Amino acid sequence: MSYVGIVLISHSPKVVEGIKDIIRQVIHDVPIELAGGTDENEIGTSIEKIQVAIDKAYSEKGVLLMYDLGSAKMNAEMAIEMSEKDNIKIVEAPLLEGSYVAAVESGMNKSLDEVVKALEKGF
Amino acid sequence: MDNLQVEHALDWMAKTNEKIQDNKEYLTTLDQAIGDGDHGINMARGFGEVMKKLNGEAYQHAADVMKDAAMTLMSKVGGAAGPLYGTAFLKLSMTFKGTDVDYATFSKGIEDALNGVKQRGKAEIGEKTLVDVWSAVANALRENEGFDSEVILQSAKSGMEGSKDIKATKGRAAYLGDRSIGHLDPGSVSSFYLFESLAEVINEGA
Numbered sequence: 228m229s230y231v232g233i234v235l236i237s238h239s240p241k242v243v244e245g246i247k248d249i250i251r252q253v254i255h256d257v258p259i260e261l262a263g264g265t266d267e268n269e270i271g272t273s274i275e276k277i278q279v280a281i282d283k284a285y286s287e288k289g290v291l292l293m294y295d296l297g298s299a300k301m302n303a304e305m306a307i308e309m310s311e312k313d314n315i316k317i318v319e320a321p322l323l324e325g326s327y328v329a330a331v332e333s334g335m336n337k338s339l340d341e342v343v344k345a346l347e348k349g350f
Numbered sequence: 351m352d353n354l355q356v357e358h359a360l361d362w363m364a365k366t367n368e369k370i371q372d373n374k375e376y377l378t379t380l381d382q383a384i385g386d387g388d389h390g391i392n393m394a395r396g397f398g399e400v401m402k403k404l405n406g407e408a409y410q411h412a413a414d415v416m417k418d419a420a421m422t423l424m425s426k427v428g429g430a431a432g433p434l435y436g437t438a439f440l441k442l443s444m445t446f447k448g449t450d451v452d453y454a455t456f457s458k459g460i461e462d463a464l465n466g467v468k469q470r471g472k473a474e475i476g477e478k479t480l481v482d483v484w485s486a487v488a489n490a491l492r493e494n495e496g497f498d499s500e501v502i503l504q505s506a507k508s509g510m511e512g513s514k515d516i517k518a519t520k521g522r523a524a525y526l527g528d529r530s531i532g533h534l535d536p537g538s539v540s541s542f543y544l545f546e547s548l549a550e551v552i553n554e555g556a
C-alpha cells in the first residue's frame with residue numbers, strides 16, 4: 228500500500244528533524260522526507276534538497292510539500308515545476324500542526340486532494 | 351555593442367560578482383535593517399559559485415551562460431534571492447536560446463525575466479523589492495533602440511533609489527510595515543550592481 232508522501236521544508240534542519248520526531252511517535256508508515264537548511268546546512272532553503280526529498284517521498288499517490296517562510300515556498304514551487312509531475316502540491320498551513328494533520332490524513336489512506344482539503348479546512 | 355556575445359555574458363557575471371563581493375558587508379547591513387541580515391552573504395556565496403561554474407566550462411552561446419548562472423543561484427543562494435534571481439536568469443536563457451542576442455532579444459529577455467520574478471514572488475511594482483529595479487530597466491529598454499549603458503545605469507539607479515521611501519509589502523521586510531520606510535531594499539541594491547555591471551560591459555564592448 229502506498230501513501231501520500233510528505234516533504235517538510237524549513238530554513239533550519241533542526242526544525243524539520245524535530246517535527247519529524249513528533250510525527251513519528253504516532254505515524255510510522257507515511258513517507259516523510261526532510262529538506263531543512265541550505266546545501267551547507269546553514270539557515271535557508273535549497274531547491275536541490277527539496278528535489279531529492281520529493282523523489283524519496285514519491286509514490287503514485289503524490290507528494291505534499293509543507294514549508295515555513297515565504298522564500299521556502301518559492302523554492303518549493305520551482306522544485307515542483309522542475310519535476311514536471313502534476314501530483315505534487317504545496318499547502319498553506321502552519322508547518323508543525325499542518326504536517327501533523329497531513330501525516331494523520333495520509334496514514335488513513337486519503338488521496339492527495341483529500342489531504343489538501345483537510346488542511347485547507349483545518350487552518 | 352550590437353549583440354550580447356558569450357564573452358559579454360561572462361564578463362557581465364564576473365563584474366557583477368566583483369561588485370557583490372566588494373559590497374557584501376554593505377548588502378548585509380541593508381538587510382539587517384529591514385530583513386534578516388543575510389543578503390550580502392547569500393549573494394556573495396551564490397555569485398562565487400556562479401564564477402566557479404562558469405570558469406570551469408566552455409560556452410558557445412550566451413543562453414548557456416545564463417542557464418548555468420540560474421541553476422547555480424537557485425541551489426546556492428539560500429534565501430529568497432535564490433529563486434528570484436534564478437528565475438530571472440532562467441528566463442533570460444530561455445529568451446536568448448537559439449538566436450543572436452541583439453537589442454530586441456535582450457530587451458525581450460529582461461521583460462520576460464521581470465515577469466518571471468513578479469510571478470515567482472507574487473510581487474508587483476512598488477512593493478520595495480528587486481522588481482522595482484527590473485521594471486525600471488525593462489521600461490527604459492522598451493523605450494530605446496540600442497544598447498545604451500547610460501540608459502541602463504540611470505534606470506536601475508532610479509529604481510533602486512525609489513525603493514527607499516516606500517513601504518515593503520513583500521518579503522521579510524513586509525513584517526516591519528511602516529518601519530521599512532527610509533531604508534534601501536537590499537535586493538534592489540544587488541540588482542543595481544547587476545545592471546551597473548551590464549552598463550560597464552556595454553561601454554567596454556562598444
Ligand SMILES: Nc1ncnc2c1ncn2[C@@H]1O[C@H](COP(=O)(O)OP(=O)(O)O)[C@@H](O)[C@H]1O
Nearest residue numbers: 298389429430431471473479480520521536537
Ligand atoms: N516575494 C518577493 N518578491 C520579490 N522580491 C522579493 C520577495 N521576497 C524578497 N524579495 C527580494 O529579496 C531580497 C531579500 O533577499 P535575501 O535576503 O537573500 O532573502 P531572505 O528574505 O530569504 O533572507 C529583498 O530585498 C527583496 O528585494
Ligand SMILES: [Mg+2]
Nearest residue numbers: 385386388389
Ligand atoms: Mg535576507
